Amino acid sequence: MSALKWIGATLGWSLGGPIGAIIGLALGSLGDALADGKETLLGDGQPKQQRPRYRTRPDYRTQQQKRAQTTSGDFEVSLLILASVVIKADGSQDQRELDYVRMKFVEMYGKDRANKAFRLFKQINNQNINTRQVCLQIKTMMDHAARLQLLHFLFGIAQADDIVVDEEERQIYTIAGYLGISSRDYNSIKAMFYNQSDNAYKILEIDKTATVDQIKRAYRKMVMKYHPDRVEHLGEEHKQGAEAKFRQVQKAYEQLQKERGF
Incomplete structure (x- = not known):
């Protein structure tokens, strides 16, 4: 049974583009032996029976039509990928930052779902991620309020080891720019930390x-x-x-x- 069948109906636009490629590679690395075909890796929806198709062609729907499809699963995988980028920004992975990610996922999704997501996160962490491409996909598909929430979470990760180093702050600032977040919004959220x-x-x-x-x-x-x-x-x-x-x-x-x- 393919590990891709762990992806349930809660994933929408994130199955395509650069994010879909990252998730597909991470799932492949997990190995088919982990899947039982009955549970979803992310979200609470029922798994689809067909293999997900990764779209590579341009999508010409309006911004409103596309963003309306953003789901909890879409947000979740976006969070996992950008969390990996920030954690690796200073060239090391502090255990407190990893613990923060796990803790927040447990708070949001419950222990069982968080454990599954963290397995995926470990595989994402092993990849070289093109931050610009990922963020541009998120900017196109995700509404402004959700993108602000992503930024808030990333600052929380950076501060988890009690100090936000320059490399982390620069990386978050770069991400904010790619996400189309204004300097005022960026400074507003930054000031909260x-x-x-x-x-x-x-x-x-x-x-x-x-x-x-x-x-x-x-x-x-x-x-x-x-x-x-x-x-x-x-x-x-x-x-x-x-x-x-x-x-x-x-x-x-x-x-x-x-x-x-x-």
Whole structure:
């Protein structure tokens, strides 16, 4: 029984392009002996009976049509691949970073699914990944809110060993650029992982000279941008993960309320 049959109905666009090639190679490395043909490697959907086909031809559907197909499984494999890129950015793999990835996957997906995903992650980690190609596929197929959630997760990995080294930060910055994430959005999420005096302003994407009215407008804007409901199409597990980012926005606003006295 082919190991590819572990891929279930929860995977959509990520079966094609560079991501599909990476996942296909990783599954092949796992070996057919691991598969029983009854369970999915990623997600909770029922396995397809046919062998997945990796699309290589251009897809001319509109952005809205394509992004509507992003699933929990698509997000999951994107996360695994980009996590591997960040962990290897400084030339070494810290066990605390690997433990962080496992812990987060257990929190989101449960122990059984996380264990299966981590087996796949180990095989992905052995590959040389073309970061630009992977990110461009994600940018084309995944909506903005989900891409912001990916970035938040990557900063969490980098900080898992208590310090974000320059190589890791540069790699995340490069990934953000390839994903089409603006510098304001990048700095907002980055500020959630640093302890600096102006972090509250950066999280809300405003300057220190902002008026009270501007702070209030910025807060309302960021609530809309980072609200967990924006990623509910990815499944409850990712909606829960987005709450940590949302709480940082609320905390930043409350801090400025206290400092400015409004």
